[in-house]
Each structure stands twice: as structure tokens, then as C-alpha cells.
Amino acid sequence: MFTTLSWVDIGLVFSITLASFAFIKTLGRSDMRATEPSVIPLKRQYLFEFDHAGKLVCTNEHARDFLTDLKLVDPDWTCLRDTLKHRFGDLPTCINETETPVLTSLQPFSDIDPMTIEIEQHVDGLSLTMFEREISDFMSHVAVHNVLSTLPNIALVQAVSENAPFPVWQSDKAGKIEWSNAFYKSLARRIDRKNAPLFEITPTQDFEKNAQRISLKDPAHNRTHWFDVTRQSFEDGHLYFATDVHAVVNAETAQRNFVQTLAKTFAHLATGLAIFDRNRQLVLFNPSLFDLTELRPEFLTARPNLFSFFDQLRDNQIMPEPKNYASWRERIADVIFAASDDNFSETWHLPNGLTYRVTGRPHPDGAIAFLFEDISAEISLTRRFREEADVTRSALDTLDHSIAIFNRAGYLQQHNAAMLEFLGQDADQNLINMSVKDITRLCQKTCQPTPAWGEIRNFVSEGLEREAWSANLISKDGQPVELRVAPLASGASLVTLLPNLQSLSLPKVQKSAHRQVRQKPSAVA
Structure with missing residues (x-):
């Protein structure tokens, strides 16, 4: 080394x-x-x-x-x-x-x-x-x-020149070496060039201003040495200095390999990725970015800056059209600032009906990464779910029965307007996510004392093997009320309260003084 x-x-x-x-x-x-x-x-x-x-x-x-x-x-x-x-x-x-x-x-x-x-x-x-x-x-x-x-x-000067830990040599105008230090001679002996110059220098106009990187093959140790060679005019010839940059070249090679590995990994992602360096120039992107943004490959490989990148997105109608074009640059500056603070996430509804989620994340050394995800299917599914939920809620509200649905954890998942009226709550009151214990306490205020409320709590918290049951209740004003409890899918439970009319009564088998269930048939020998 x-x-x-x-x-x-x-x-x-x-x-x-x-x-x-x-x-x-x-x-x-x-x-x-x-x-x-x-x-x-x-x-x-x-x-x-x-x-x-x-x-x-x-x-x-x-x-x-x-x-x-x-x-x-x-x-x-x-x-x-x-x-x-x-x-x-x-x-x-x-x-x-x-x-x-x-x-x-x-x-x-x-x-x-x-x-x-x-x-x-x-x-x-x-x-x-x-x-x-x-x-x-x-x-x-x-x-x-x-x-x-x-x-x-x-x-002292001669000793420093001779014993410098890097090659130094002097040549005449024709390139013939007139003097070299001990390091140069040692390197020349180790790397046999068969009387050829140790460093093959290509003359350039700016050689004395910019170093020229040259490699030397070392067959004895099966390795390659890298040097940055500079030249200075001296008398009728030149002085040359070669600095070892082997560690720098190895680091640059490792960085390129790492970037290539990342590029291969990102190539299989469905999410579009665009990484900009600290100078806000595009340095890395994956193929999904082509498909999502419709940007041309030659445009991306030219390493555009952030402003040009977003300008092209706007031209391709891949981002919402700004209401005020004069403030467009300020808008992009705000996006960059928010992404630098890990505080940028927006949902773009595009004119072609697609929906993108765009997220900005800061990276080391001042870089910024933008992620583009196509969430159109997710948004469509969410919309359909909300529509179905709204239809279900509307259907439940048309029923005269008081209905409450509890999830497996024992929290109210759905109810109708009749249940709010039965519990004495306002029509705009939302009881969602209240526990079964809280709901049954409200029910106790509307009916005469009965152990059925405790049995409802036990039923909701029981396992999968449950059977429907019913019970007769008396309201505070003396009206008969029929209570029906039934298991639903995914461990949910349905509680129904309705007037106890003969036309609505169902045959029941008495299990206890307050609870009636369907008996299981006995085994036949």
C-alpha cells in the first residue's frame, strides 16, 4: 500500500x-x-x-x-x-x-x-x-x-525528493527520463515494462492543470495500481508527480457496483422511483417510472433537475394542473422543502382516471427520493366498500327493528336509526366502536331488570360455536319487547330488538327462565 x-x-x-x-x-x-x-x-x-x-x-x-x-x-x-x-x-x-x-x-x-x-x-x-x-x-x-x-x-531537499513515498521523475522535452527518485525506481523494477516508460502518458492541453489517471499492472502481486499523474514545466523539460489513488478507485468501483445492485433490485418494483442528489439532479430511477409517468427514457438519462422533472410531469398531465401557473415554481419549491423534511405525501387524481400516491423521502448527503404508486385499484376498492357500507346502512335504517352488530372484539360495528331511538339517543349520535358493555348499560335504562344483558355480553365474547337464542323483555313503559341474538360470520354478533307481536313470534324451546335456544338432536344408536 x-x-x-x-x-x-x-x-x-x-x-x-x-x-x-x-x-x-x-x-x-x-x-x-x-x-x-x-x-x-x-x-x-x-x-x-x-x-x-x-x-x-x-x-x-x-x-x-x-x-x-x-x-x-x-x-x-x-x-x-x-x-x-x-x-x-x-x-x-x-x-x-x-x-x-x-x-x-x-x-x-x-x-x-x-x-x-x-x-x-x-x-x-x-x-x-x-x-x-x-x-x-x-x-x-x-x-x-x-x-x-x-x-x-x-x-534535506535532496533527501525529501529521493525518499518521497510516491514516484517523482524528471524528463527532457523529448520525454527521456533524466532523473527519478527511489520510489519510481522500485516501482519500475517490480513492474517490468520491458524498457517501455513506466507511465504511458497521453499529452493533453490541460495536463498541467488537471491530473491524468493512469493504471499500472503488477503481475507479481496480481493487482492493478492506480495513480493520478501531474506535470510541471521545469527548465527544458518537465517534472512529474504520481499520487497513489488505488483506495479512491476501489471506493468508486464499490459505489458503482452498489448502485448497479440497487438498480437491479429497483427494476422489479411496481413503484416508480426517482432519486435526486444534493444538487437536485436525477441520479437513479427504475423502469416503473417510465410506465407510471410516461417520461421518455432519453429525458431521464439526461439527468434533469427537479424543476425540469416536475415540469415534464405537468406537461404529460401526470400531476394535477396548477390553478395559478405563475405560482408553479413556488409550488415545486414547497414540494422539495417538504420532501427534505420527510413531510411530503400527496394523492394525485389524474385526468385519465388514475390515482397516484406520491411520497418524498430525504436520503443521506442531501439527496431526495420520490416514490410514485398507482393506487387506482385501492381507491376503487375503497369507494366500492364505502358505497356498499352506505347501502347497508340505508337498508338497516328503513327497518323498524332495532339492530346492533358487534365485531369479534366486542365493539359496535353497525347500528340503525331504530336502535338510537330505542336507546334514547339523538338521531345524529354515532355509537360506532362503543363496547358491548356500554351498549347493554344503555339498554338497561330502557327495560326492566333482566339477566339477558349479561348473557349478551357473554355471547359476544364467546368462541365460534354459538347458537341463536331469544328472550322476552319488558320496557320501562310496560311494552313487551322480543330480544333476538344470533352469530354472524367472522365472529360477529347480531342483536335485534322488536315489538313482541304474535305475528312476529317464532317457536322457541325453553332453556331457562330468561333464555330460549334451539336444542341439539340426540344421537341415534
């Missing part, structure tokens, strides 16, 4: 390198001028004396000019050391008192630095002398110091 550096780090290192080379050339030109008859080479010495406390006690004229030009006012040893440490190494941190003078000569980091240093530590403190090997009136010592103090050691 290769280590990836940011382009900021790469640019910093090699910008310093280029600056160093440029400075070498500049000093080279100055050295050439120094050999001209009009420029007389001068030898200068800069003397600084410090006591044991590090205080500057004495300087010569050139040293004072040096400090003045660098805007250093009476610097102590620590200040001068910090000023020179970027140009010279091994400068002592502190001043040591010694009986025997100790003389140390220091060479600059850069070979082009015109200065050398001698440091002598003695009984009175420390003496530092800077020897200027050669100078001309073309470049001042202050300019030299300002440039050299900001440059790293040339050896």
Missing part, C-alpha cells in the same frame, strides 16, 4: 527545490560578474563579542552594518543565534566559560552561501567572526542572508 501525500505538501517541497535551483543560478551569475574587471572582490569580516551572560559588548563596523540592515538592535547571543541557525548548524546554545580558548569553524548549509563562521569561547565570553569569502556590488549581504535563511538545507 502506497502512502498518499497532499498536493500542498508536494507543492511546498518542490517549490522550495525550484527556488533553490533558481537561487543557485542567480549566485552563479553574480560569481561570473565578480570575475569581470569592473567588479573588485572584497574580503570582509564581521566581529561580534559577547560576555558570559550573552550580552553583546563589542562589534566592528561591518558587524554593526549587518545588524542595522537586519534591524537587530543590541541583540544578545540567543537572538543572533536564532538569526543564523537557518544558515549554520552546531551553533552553541549557551556561552561556556573556559580557561583554554576553544576555536570552532562552521560551514554553511548551502554551498552557495558566501559566509563562514569561526566561534571562539574563551575566559571572557564568546567571539563570533563571520568571514565573507567573496562579494560584489551586484548583491548585498542582507539580500543573501534573507534568501539563505529561508531556504532549507540542500541536502
Whole structure:
């Protein structure tokens, strides 16, 4: 696995390198001028004396000019050391008192630095002398110091270039490689290209602005390396940098495979799916979207934005026509906002008689998904059920009998107007979903005491093996009332209250003082 550096780090290192080379050339030109008859080479010495406390006690004229030009006012040893440490190494941190003078000569980091240093530590403190090997009136010592103090050691720059954990190489204008770092050479040995260039680069006009992605086959390890190669002009050729993007390519491949898997899964859904990214561009859709929205495949594959998508739906009459077209864009903006908050769900009744349920859902990274479901059959079934329920309710209301139907859970599912009148309730009162216990309590207020109400509660809560039974009741005003209880399908129960007239009486077999049921025939041997 290769280590990836940011382009900021790469640019910093090699910008310093280029600056160093440029400075070498500049000093080279100055050295050439120094050999001209009009420029007389001068030898200068800069003397600084410090006591044991590090205080500057004495300087010569050139040293004072040096400090003045660098805007250093009476610097102590620590200040001068910090000023020179970027140009010279091994400068002592502190001043040591010694009986025997100790003389140390220091060479600059850069070979082009015109200065050398001698440091002598003695009984009175420390003496530092800077020897200027050669100078001309073309470049001042202050300019030299300002440039050299900001440059790293040339050896350090060479070590960074050589040991960079990514391929770096230099070529001439013809493309011949003149220099490459250790990583490039190691990669070239591992990937045998039979004397062919390691990276097959296709020249483009914007190569120096945009990286070019190149793959390398590694037969020894049976894998493929991916690099983003960039080029910079340098002298009479180019510098190349290759960044390992193997992990990025793997992630992109995994993402594409995941999207393809989702597409195959969504292809079998009857629900139309449209997913828009954070920029509101269509990025994924399934075939059902064609059938439901009548949008052309070439329109969807062109990745339209959300506004264009809904505009086309309106043109195809797949969504309700806005009453005010001027506010259409505001309407779409409200739809997008609601979908982003997972708060968008509408039912669209289309001119062709179909009914769609459209739902908006937020997705990670600011994406939005819209689901289109054809609920025409569901709506039609619901309408037919409501119509049948209305017909049944109307039929029950025409009967003089008081009728109540309880479901398996013991709650009132249906009743007629006569039942409301029997219970003394208002005509617009709705007793649906009241429990059998509540209904029987209302019945107790209209009839004289009888254990039949408790038996009704038991009957409604019993299992499937139930038989119809009836009982005679007396109302509060003394009128006879016949109670009939019968099982219905799905565990429901029917309770009927009607006047006890002889013409309406049915033969009954006495089971108890208050309950009559049909007896089961005895077994025949």
C-alpha cells in the first residue's frame, strides 16, 4: 500500500527545490560578474563579542552594518543565534566559560552561501567572526542572508525528493527520463515494462492543470495500481508527480457496483422511483417510472433537475394542473422543502382516471427520493366498500327493528336509526366502536331488570360455536319487547330488538327462565 501525500505538501517541497535551483543560478551569475574587471572582490569580516551572560559588548563596523540592515538592535547571543541557525548548524546554545580558548569553524548549509563562521569561547565570553569569502556590488549581504535563511538545507531537499513515498521523475522535452527518485525506481523494477516508460502518458492541453489517471499492472502481486499523474514545466523539460489513488478507485468501483445492485433490485418494483442528489439532479430511477409517468427514457438519462422533472410531469398531465401557473415554481419549491423534511405525501387524481400516491423521502448527503404508486385499484376498492357500507346502512335504517352488530372484539360495528331511538339517543349520535358493555348499560335504562344483558355480553365474547337464542323483555313503559341474538360470520354478533307481536313470534324451546335456544338432536344408536 502506497502512502498518499497532499498536493500542498508536494507543492511546498518542490517549490522550495525550484527556488533553490533558481537561487543557485542567480549566485552563479553574480560569481561570473565578480570575475569581470569592473567588479573588485572584497574580503570582509564581521566581529561580534559577547560576555558570559550573552550580552553583546563589542562589534566592528561591518558587524554593526549587518545588524542595522537586519534591524537587530543590541541583540544578545540567543537572538543572533536564532538569526543564523537557518544558515549554520552546531551553533552553541549557551556561552561556556573556559580557561583554554576553544576555536570552532562552521560551514554553511548551502554551498552557495558566501559566509563562514569561526566561534571562539574563551575566559571572557564568546567571539563570533563571520568571514565573507567573496562579494560584489551586484548583491548585498542582507539580500543573501534573507534568501539563505529561508531556504532549507540542500541536502534535506535532496533527501525529501529521493525518499518521497510516491514516484517523482524528471524528463527532457523529448520525454527521456533524466532523473527519478527511489520510489519510481522500485516501482519500475517490480513492474517490468520491458524498457517501455513506466507511465504511458497521453499529452493533453490541460495536463498541467488537471491530473491524468493512469493504471499500472503488477503481475507479481496480481493487482492493478492506480495513480493520478501531474506535470510541471521545469527548465527544458518537465517534472512529474504520481499520487497513489488505488483506495479512491476501489471506493468508486464499490459505489458503482452498489448502485448497479440497487438498480437491479429497483427494476422489479411496481413503484416508480426517482432519486435526486444534493444538487437536485436525477441520479437513479427504475423502469416503473417510465410506465407510471410516461417520461421518455432519453429525458431521464439526461439527468434533469427537479424543476425540469416536475415540469415534464405537468406537461404529460401526470400531476394535477396548477390553478395559478405563475405560482408553479413556488409550488415545486414547497414540494422539495417538504420532501427534505420527510413531510411530503400527496394523492394525485389524474385526468385519465388514475390515482397516484406520491411520497418524498430525504436520503443521506442531501439527496431526495420520490416514490410514485398507482393506487387506482385501492381507491376503487375503497369507494366500492364505502358505497356498499352506505347501502347497508340505508337498508338497516328503513327497518323498524332495532339492530346492533358487534365485531369479534366486542365493539359496535353497525347500528340503525331504530336502535338510537330505542336507546334514547339523538338521531345524529354515532355509537360506532362503543363496547358491548356500554351498549347493554344503555339498554338497561330502557327495560326492566333482566339477566339477558349479561348473557349478551357473554355471547359476544364467546368462541365460534354459538347458537341463536331469544328472550322476552319488558320496557320501562310496560311494552313487551322480543330480544333476538344470533352469530354472524367472522365472529360477529347480531342483536335485534322488536315489538313482541304474535305475528312476529317464532317457536322457541325453553332453556331457562330468561333464555330460549334451539336444542341439539340426540344421537341415534
